[in-house]
Amino acid sequence: MQIVSTDMETGTLTPELLQKMNAYWRAANYLSVGQLYLRNNPLLKEPLKLDDIKNMLLGHWGTTPGQNFIYTHLNRVIKKYDLNMIYVSGPGHGGPAVVAGTYLEGTYTEVYPNITQDEEGLKKLFTQFSYPGGISSHASPQTPGSIHEGGELGYSLSHSFGAVLDNPDLIVACVVGDGEAETGPLATAWHSNKFINPVSDGVVLPILHLNGYKISNPTVLARISHEELEQLFEGYGYTPYFVEGADPELMHEAMATVLDKAIEHIKQIKQDAARQDSPERPRWPMIVLRSPKGWTGPKVIDGHKIEGNFRSHQVPLSVSATTPPAHLQMLEDWLKSYKPEELFDEKGKLIPELAKLAPEGERRMGANPHTNGGQLLRDLHMPDFRKYAVEVTSPGIDGEGDTYVSGKFLRDVLKYNEHKRNFRIFGPDETVSNRLDAIFETTNRQWEAPIIESDEFLSSSGGVMEMLSEHQCEGWLEGYLLTGRHGLFNCYEAFIHIVDSMFNQHAKWLKATLELPWRRKIASLNILLTSTVWRQDHNGFTHQDPGFMDHVVNKKATIVRVYLPPDANCLLSVMDHCLRSYHYVNVIAAGKHPAPQWLNMDQAIAHCTRGIGIWNFASNDQDCEPDVVMACCGDVPTLEILAAVSILREHLPELKIRVVNVVDLFKLQKSSEHTHGLTDRDYDALFTTNKPVVFAFHGYPWLVHRLTYNRSNNFNLHVRGYKEEGTITTSFDMTVLNEMDRFHLVIDAIDRLPQTGSKGVYLKQLLQDKLIQHKHYISANGKDMPEILNWKWNTEGFNN
C-alpha cells in the first residue's frame, strides 16, 4: 500500500496523499452535483447552457458531500488494513454519494455496462438520476454495494448488526444520519452491541453524521452539548471518536487519524477476545463526524445561507428558464470549483493516480459479495420434517401445541446448520412463550452482557436473538438475510404490526431486486405469528389483531405468501416449505396451545401441497352435491367449524355437508391475480357455484371477501371472523363474542338452508339457549362449560 503513509510525525496522511484523497472527494462531489443537475455537457467542455440542465431538478444534496468524504476515507483504510468492509448509507437521501463512490471504483460500470467510464457514460449516469424510470435519490436496490434502502429512515444500524452476525471478518461501516437518529428503531439499535460476540461475529463501525439538519429543522443530536453527546454514546457502551470541522484539509487529516484509531481499536478488541474463553463485552468504537450540511456547495443564494443550513437539504440552487440568470453561472462556478479537468481525462475517465486510491476486486465496497447476499447463499441442511410428526390415529385427538411440535423441528434445523452458522431465530423475548422452547435443548440466546446464575438459556454465542424490540428483530433478520443467510422471526400476532412499515420496505426491496438480473435471490423472510387473536386468555383486547395479513396481501403477489396450518403436522409441512424457499415473505399463523389434531403426516403433506381441500372425514357429500359448504382457515376456526358440522350432522343427518379447509390463503384469490390462486373452475369445484358457504376465518372476515369478491359464488359466501370484539376471556368465549363459535356457525347455516324446516328452527332455538347457558356458566365459574371443554370430534355416531 505504498500510497498510504501513516504515523509520520506530521500526521496520518502525507501531504501528497491528502491532496489525492481530496481530489478523489472532489471527483465524487462533482459526480453528485452532476447527477442533480446535468443531462448534457457532463465534463463542462462547453460553457454551461440552460439546455444542459434537466427539466425537473429533483434530488438531495445535503448529506451527499459528507458521505462522499466518508466513502473516500473508508477506501483508504480498506486498502491499508485489507479490510472486508461494506457500506450502509443510513441518511435518507445520500443516493448520489453511493452512486458516485461505486462509479469511481468501477463497480457501477461492471454492473451496468451501459454506464461507461467515459463522457457518454457520465451523461447517462447524470441523466438517470431522479429521472422518470431512473434511479432514486437514496441508496436503493439498484445501487451496487447497498443492502439498505434509504427511503424510510431508522433501520440502518439494525441491518448492519444483522449483517455482521456470524460474519466474523466483516466490518460494516454504517453511516447514521442525525435525522434518522431521532427515530425510535435507530435509538434502540445502538444497544445491539450487547448481543454481538467479538469472536464469532463481525463488527459494526457506526459513523454518526451530524450535519445538523433534517428537512427544515435542526437535529436533536446536533444541538446537545459535546459533553452530553459523549455521555450518550458512552452510556450506549461505545467509545466515541470525534471528527468536527469544515476545513477540508484539517478534516481529511482528522478523519484519517480517527479512522486508523478506530480500526486499530477494533483489531485490538478482536485479538483480545480471541485469546479469551468468555470475553467481556467490549466498548466498540464509533465515530461522530460533524460536518456542514451541503458541504462545499454554495454558501449563500439569494441572501439565504445554504452551506451548513437546512436549505441545502434538497436541490439548493434552482436553475431554469424562470430563475435569475445568475443562477446558471453559480451552478457552473460550483461545478468548476471541483476542477473536473484535473480529475477526469479528456475522455471522461478518472485519472489513474486517483483511480488507484480505490480498493480492488471484491474489496471494493460496491463489489463486496456480502452486499449481494444471494451470491453467498447456501441451502440449509434440513432434517426430515416427517420425523417430528404427531401421530394422528383419528381426527380430533389431543395435541400438545402446534408450535411446540415445530419447536423440535426448528431445534434440529439449528443443530444441522450449527457448523455453517447460517440460520438464526429472532424474537422479542417470546420464543419460550411461543412454545418453541425445544430450541434451547441445542442452542442459547446470544447475550454479551453479564450472565448470572439463575438466568436461563443465555450464552455469549447462540442461535437465538431476543430483544424486546420487534424493530430490532425484524431489522437484524433482514440484515442477516440480505447478506445471504436464513432465519425466522417469531412474534405475537398483534404486535407484528409494529413492523408493518419495515415489512413494506423489505417487500418492496424484494420486488425491485427481482427485476434486477444481477441481484441474486435471497432466503425468504419467514414470520411465525402465534399467541393469536383467539387465544389471549389473560392479555385481552390489546393483544388481539389478526390484521397483519390484510397488510401483507397488498404487496406484490410475486413476493408474499400467507399460511394458516390447522394443526401440528400441517405446520411442520408449511415450515419446511418456507425455510426452503427464496425471495418471499412467508407469514405463518399457528397455535401454541394444546388443540385437536386432524391430519396424519401424509394427509398433512398432501393437504398443504394443495393448500386447500375438502376434508372427507368430516364431509358427507361424497356421493352428491353438498347442500352447504362449511369452510375454515386457521386452527381455532377449524375447530369451531368441525364442532358445528358435528352438531349439524347429529341433528340434521339428511343434510349433505362439505368441509373445506384452507392452509394457503392465496388459494382463494383468482389465479390471474396470484400464482397460488385457484382457477375459477377449481374454486367452483370446491365452493360450488350456488350453494351457501359458511366460512370461519382466523382474521378479519372482510379479508376473505377482498380475495373472493369476483368469484361466482360470492353472493352465497358468509364469512365469520374477528370483528374487533374482545376482552380477557376464554378462547371459546372469544369466538362467541365475535359470533364465530360452533353455535353461531350452525345458526348461520340453518338461516341459509330453508329446507331444514321445523327441525332447523328447533335446532336454532336450542343453540340460542346454549349461548345463554354459556354466558351464565362462564361468569359463575371463570371457565367454559364441560360440554365445550370436553367436546371431541367423533364421526362414528353419524349415520353415514
Added chain:
Amino acid sequence: MQIVSTDMETGTLTPELLQKMNAYWRAANYLSVGQLYLRNNPLLKEPLKLDDIKNMLLGHWGTTPGQNFIYTHLNRVIKKYDLNMIYVSGPGHGGPAVVAGTYLEGTYTEVYPNITQDEEGLKKLFTQFSYPGGISSHASPQTPGSIHEGGELGYSLSHSFGAVLDNPDLIVACVVGDGEAETGPLATAWHSNKFINPVSDGVVLPILHLNGYKISNPTVLARISHEELEQLFEGYGYTPYFVEGADPELMHEAMATVLDKAIEHIKQIKQDAARQDSPERPRWPMIVLRSPKGWTGPKVIDGHKIEGNFRSHQVPLSVSATTPPAHLQMLEDWLKSYKPEELFDEKGKLIPELAKLAPEGERRMGANPHTNGGQLLRDLHMPDFRKYAVEVTSPGIDGEGDTYVSGKFLRDVLKYNEHKRNFRIFGPDETVSNRLDAIFETTNRQWEAPIIESDEFLSSSGGVMEMLSEHQCEGWLEGYLLTGRHGLFNCYEAFIHIVDSMFNQHAKWLKATLELPWRRKIASLNILLTSTVWRQDHNGFTHQDPGFMDHVVNKKATIVRVYLPPDANCLLSVMDHCLRSYHYVNVIAAGKHPAPQWLNMDQAIAHCTRGIGIWNFASNDQDCEPDVVMACCGDVPTLEILAAVSILREHLPELKIRVVNVVDLFKLQKSSEHTHGLTDRDYDALFTTNKPVVFAFHGYPWLVHRLTYNRSNNFNLHVRGYKEEGTITTSFDMTVLNEMDRFHLVIDAIDRLPQTGSKGVYLKQLLQDKLIQHKHYISANGKDMPEILNWKWNTEGFNN
C-alpha cells in the same frame, strides 16, 4: 401534612411514617396477590381452601410490588407538596398495582360503586381480575387514573410528555419498565426533554424501574454497569437519581429521600425558568429504581428462584387440584406475610390511619381529571372555514395545492385558540414539506435546544411539535388528546404505517372507553396524510403506500372515519368537520401539489356533507339512466376520471356518462356495517344495479371491493388503483404504471361497452398509441407531454 416529617436528622421519614407507608404498601401487595388468586375468602378469615382459588390463574406479579411501592411513595409527595400529579404505568402488566392503588385511595369504588370498600367488594375486586369479561392484567381504559394502556409496550414516555404540554402545573410520574425501555419508541422518547418548555409546560418525572427481567430474559439496562447507566441518562439530558436495593425499610427511606430531592429539583427548575426570559433547557430529574422482580413474593418454589428472577413474571406459584398440596399453604403464607388483619378492619375496609396516607379528592392519582381528559375538554374556537375558500369560477381551474390552502385555516385555528393553548400540530419535520407553512405566520415549532441565527420557525414555545419520529408525533398527540386537548398529525402517507400498531391501540382505547359511561369522550385523533402515493416524483417506490386506510377500516366502525377530499374547498370542509368531532380517528388523504379545483365552497360543503355524490357538471345522464358510471375517490383519481370522461364525451358523445365522486370512504359500505354507509337503495341510485362502473381509487383497488363486495352491482365494478408499481417518475406516469391513467380508464370503459362498436375500437387504438407516445416523450424529456401537462377540463366543447 402532619403525617409527614422531613429533614429529620435520622432521615426523610420518621420511623412511624415509614412503618405506616410500609403497611400501605403491604396492603397494596396483598390486594395484588388477592387479584391474582382469590375468588373467595378475601380477608383469609377462614383457612385457605382450594375452592377459594380461581379456576384459571392468569396475571402478572413481577412488576406489581415495585409499582405498588412507587404509588405509595408518590402519594406521600403529592400530599407533602400538594402536587397535581398523575401516574402512567409503562410496564406491560402492572394492572394489579394500579387497581390496588386506586382502590385503596377510594377512587375505584367511586367509579365502580359495586366494588365496595368491604369484604364483599374485595371479593368482587379479586374475582374480576383476569376473569372472563373482567379486567385485564395491565392498566387499561377500565382502570381509573389511567391514560395509558399497558398492552403494547413502548409509548408511556411519549404519552406522558404529550400530557404535560400546555399543562404547566401537571407532573406525570411515568414508570418505565426496563423491558419496555428496549423498544425503539421508548428509546427515542427520552429525547422529548428537548421539546418541553419549563414555564408553559408541565413536567414528566420518569421512573425507570429496573426489575431486571422481561418474560424470560434479563433486560439490557439492568445488565449494563452503573457507570454506563448514569452516562446514558446524563447523555439523554437528565439528572438520574438512583434507588437500589431489596430491604423494604432501607428502600422506603431511600425512595422518600430521592423523591423529595427530585420534586425539589423540579420546583427549583420551574422557579428559575419563570424568572428568565428564555431559559436554557434544564436537566430534569429522573429516577432509577432497581428492585427485585416479584419483590416480597415467594423466594423459591420447587427449587427455582422466584423473587428477583424472571420466573416471577406471571403467576409464580401454581395452585390447583393437580399441583403439590404444599402450594396452597405457600400461597396462604405469602398472603399472610402482608398481615392483612393489621391493614383492614373486620369489615374489610382499610384502617383509617393508613387511609389517611392517600391524597384527597382530585389530588388522588386515580381521580385527577387529567386522566379522564374528556372532563376538561372544551370545544375549539373555530374560524369560519368558508373564509379560506378558493374561488372556483368553473370546474378545473388551477389550484395552489390543497394542503397549502388548508394551512391558512389551520394557522387561524392555532391563532384563535392560542390563549387557551389547547390545539397543537404534530409532524416528523414535514409540516413545511406538506405545505402547511402558513402555520408559521402565527406560531413556531417548539424547541428547547439552542437556536442559531439561520434556523427558521423555532422558538422555546410554539404550537407545532416536530421530531423525526412518527412514534413520538403519534404518542405526544395521543397524550395531548387523552388529557383533554385537540390536535392534528400531518405525515407522509407511506410512513404513517410506522404507527400502525399505535393507531390500533388508540382505536381500541376509544372503542373500550365508549363502553364506559364514566369515561368522557375526547377529541378525535386527526391524521392528515399527504405527499401521497401518486406524487412521489423524486422519492419513488419506497414512498408509495396508500395502505393505511386498509388498516384503519378493520377497526370498529364506531371509531374510524376516512376522507379523501378531491380539492381544496372539500379539504377545508372535511378539516373543519374533523376538528369539531369527538372520539374518532379521522384519516384524511389530500394533495399538496398544485392541482385542478372542482367545486366552489357551497358545492364543496354540500358534497362533503353527503360524502358521496354525482358530479352533474361532468355527467351527461341528467335525463336518463347512464350507460356507464365513472367513479373516483381521491385527488389524482378524480383528475384522471375527469380527463377520461372528457375523452369519452368528445369521441363518443352519444354515451351517457355519470360521474360519481367519493369523499367519505365509508359511504361505500352498507349502512348496516358502518353508520356512514349508504343504504342499498341509495347506493344503487348512484351506481345503478346493472351498468358498468369504472372506479379510479386513491389506494389499493381491493379496498373498494372489500367495502362493496355485497352490493348488487358488484359484478360490474371495475376498480383501478395503486397496485404496487412505482419508481421515480411523474404523477401522470405513476398512473400509467398502475393503469389508472385517463387512457386506460377510457379503454376500461370501452371494453365494458360493446355498444360503442367500431368507434370504440378506433378510440381504443388511438389511446393505446398515446400510451406509447407518452413513454417515448417522457424518457426523452424527463417530463410529461404538453398534452398531459396542459390538459384542462372544458365542458363547453361537448354536445349537450
